Each structure stands twice: as C-alpha cells, then as structure tokens.
Amino acid sequence: MTQELKQQFTERIIELQQRVEAIHQDFAQGRDADWSEQAGERENDEVLNALESEAKVEIQQLSLALNKIKQGNYGICEGCGEAIAPERLNVQPAAIKCVQCAE
Known part of the structure; x- marks a missing residue:
C-alpha cells in the first residue's frame, strides 16, 4: 500500500513540476505589442500565477507526505x-x- 502511495505521489509531483515548467515557458515567451492583446495576456498571467501557486503548494504537501511515509508515520x-x-x-x-x- 505505501509503495503504491509513494508511486502515486511521485507521479503527481512530476506532473505538477511539468505544469509549473510550462507556465514558466509561457511567461518567457514575452508579450504582444498591441495594447488590447496585452490586457488579455495580463488576465491570463493572473490565472497562470494562481495555477502555479496551487501546484507549488500541492508539491510541498505531497513531498511532506512522502517524507512521512519514509519515516513510517x-x-x-x-x-x-x-x-x-x-x-x-x-x-x-x-x-x-x-x-x-x-x-
């Protein structure tokens, strides 16, 4: 059972890390020169920031759970x-x- 949990948690962490990396790549692409496009991009940036924050929190929680499994508690x-x-x-x-x- 704990081996299955460790695998699930590890796979989820990898998935979340890939999501965070994709968000970073999106930010690195730069922004459009058109003002109206930039407004839409700023809204998109806010959503991406929220998704990144949620992913980082979940990664932290899953890492803690993995440590607890390792420690036996x-x-x-x-x-x-x-x-x-x-x-x-x-x-x-x-x-x-x-x-x-x-x-």
Whole structure:
C-alpha cells in the first residue's frame, strides 16, 4: 500500500513540476505589442500565477507526505497522534491532521 502511495505521489509531483515548467515557458515567451492583446495576456498571467501557486503548494504537501511515509508515520495525526481516517486520506492524501484536529 505505501509503495503504491509513494508511486502515486511521485507521479503527481512530476506532473505538477511539468505544469509549473510550462507556465514558466509561457511567461518567457514575452508579450504582444498591441495594447488590447496585452490586457488579455495580463488576465491570463493572473490565472497562470494562481495555477502555479496551487501546484507549488500541492508539491510541498505531497513531498511532506512522502517524507512521512519514509519515516513510517504517514496517516498519523500531528495534533492528537491518532490515525487519520482512511476516508480522509482518500480525499486528501497529504492530510496531516484528522478531521477533529483540522477543525
């Protein structure tokens, strides 16, 4: 089970890193000289920045989960020390707290 999780998390991290790289490449392409085009590009930049931020947060969370698997304490709540419900981990695999402590 943990080997499957490690593989899933690693694959997702690679996917997210590729997304971040694609965003960086888009920014590196420069902008159009036309003012109306630049306005649309600025809106696109805001969306890309938000997507990049979300990807980086998820990479960080998955990296933390991988470390927890390595240390043997994956699925243990950092708040109370009890096991995190499998249902919660299915929804949020990088969860570090049980539902009660997260509230």
